[in-house]
Amino acid sequence: MAEYLVELYVAQGDHTAARRQAASAERAGTDLAREGRAVRYLRSIFVPEDETCFLLYEADSADLVTEAVARAGLRLEHVSAATTSVAGAQESPDGTTKGTRMTSTTSTTTSTSTTSTTPTGTTGAPDLAELRDKQQKVWSSGDYNKIAALTVPVSEHLVDHVGVSPGDRVLDVATGTGHVALAAARRSAEAVGIDYVPALLDIARRRAAAEDLAVELTEADAEHLPYDDASFDVVLSAIGVMFAADHEAAGRELVRVTRPGGRIGLASWTPEGFVGGMLRTVGAHVSPPPGAQPATRWGTEEVVGGLLGDGVTDVRSVTATVRQRFADAAAFADLFLTYYGPTFSAAGRLDEEGRAALRADLVALAESHDRGEGSRGLVCDWEYRIVTATRR
Structure with a gap:
């Protein structure tokens, strides 16, 4: 099975909310696995400074991961097929893994075939002038x-x-x-x-x-x-x-x-x-x-x-x-x-x-x-x- 990352928005970088989302995602993955579906929740990566929680799943397809997230009652931002491992993340006492940087992933969302190589929480400041031009x-x-x-x-x-x-x-x-x-x-x-x-x-x-x-x-x-x-x-x-x-x-x-x-x-x-x-x-x-x-x-x-x-x-x-x-x-x-x-x-x-x-x-x-x-x-x-x- 391949590994997939799910990106969730966490308002204000709230640790409690991130922990709650991760627990719901884990329960949903367990329920689907008990039904004989080829999906397994692995862990979460919380990046509070980016107000983002990443869920790492192992599954036969992105569709199964999307189904697990929906069953957990969560609204996903992206589902990505992880081509490299998550780096710079450490296990934290609140049950989530806190990430400081993440390597690139390739997007496999069903709505588009566009490839994304955007790192989240990477070292190096973003080019805000370029971002401003894009937003304009x-x-x-x-x-x-x-x-x-x-x-x-x-x-x-x-x-x-x-x-x-x-x-x-x-x-x-x-x-x-x-x-x-x-x-x-x-x-x-x-x-x-x-x-x-x-x-x-x-x-x-x-x-x-x-x-x-x-x-x-x-x-x-x-x-x-x-x-x-x-x-x-x-x-x-x-x-x-x-x-x-x-x-x-x-x-x-x-x-x-x-x-x-x-x-x-x-x-x-x-x-x-x-x-x-x-x-x-x-x-x-x-x-x-x-x-x-x-x-x-x-x-x-x-x-x-x-x-x-x-x-x-x-x-x-x-x-x-x-x-x-x-x-x-x-x-x-x-x-x-x-x-x-x-x-x-x-x-x-x-x-x-x-x-x-x-x-x-x-x-x-x-x-x-x-x-x-x-x-x-x-x-x-x-x-x-x-x-x-x-x-x-």
Whole structure:
């Protein structure tokens, strides 16, 4: 039998969650083996800094491993046929093996025949500039303006929650089509927005002109804000900075440009919510670029507090949901596969069979979140978290 690695997401690098996942995976493998199936759980490799737990199985096929993971009630990110052994891992007291680096594996996921040679947790820093360029191209693909309207309520909630007031100088980081910047301008604030996708900034400018709102819009990325220290009373981002390539640098920049006593407010999709599930579904079909961190880390208060660091105080958060309606689950999947950068880009890397499998998984995800209220169409609640902090 061949050896296979299963990659699972572990929010916040939680040791207890990793141990629980490993125990469930072991029980599922044992149950299948008792049924005469050619699959055997071997061990787990936990890489907390990457929020990842790898499960090592021995089996006749990747399909059997996928079945074992499904029986364990776990959502996998990838199933890979291990061509080399796991290195740098040590047995830990909590029952998992903690890994510090891992050699390359060759992807055998059924949705794509693409070969992956991306090491996880390897020594050597990832090329974040290259990653930023790749992500910029992803967000420039599709037509995000067709999707952006879904997040208007999130942006309005963020501006209200932080309490933007007339005369505040407000920065909207990763403004996209300008939701937060426009909402701040409507409250008579001095609104500034940055984004690294020129086409989205053009849309934001047209929207501002249509409402006769004064909004300054500049092309820049979240890791290199073109402003002096302490330039803003309020720094905000709604479903934006969470997609930065370098999370640590973006966190430092948010703090740097906020004046002492100023406020930072960030709205991000949660790992546990609908969009967190959608991004994991995409990742199960197409491997993320080397060095990419889960965007939904920003949907966890403790992670954001760590990214903002000692320069802030009074870190707190609230969760909320935004209700979304579609004709049906298929309409949701087709909308996002056609227009939403991450799903559009992922689908473009797959063959026809792979795209069909991705679409089927997106449909299944949407159906699993349908509130089933008896009304026509699909009704889903998408969870997000607003984290606020005060600059010291």
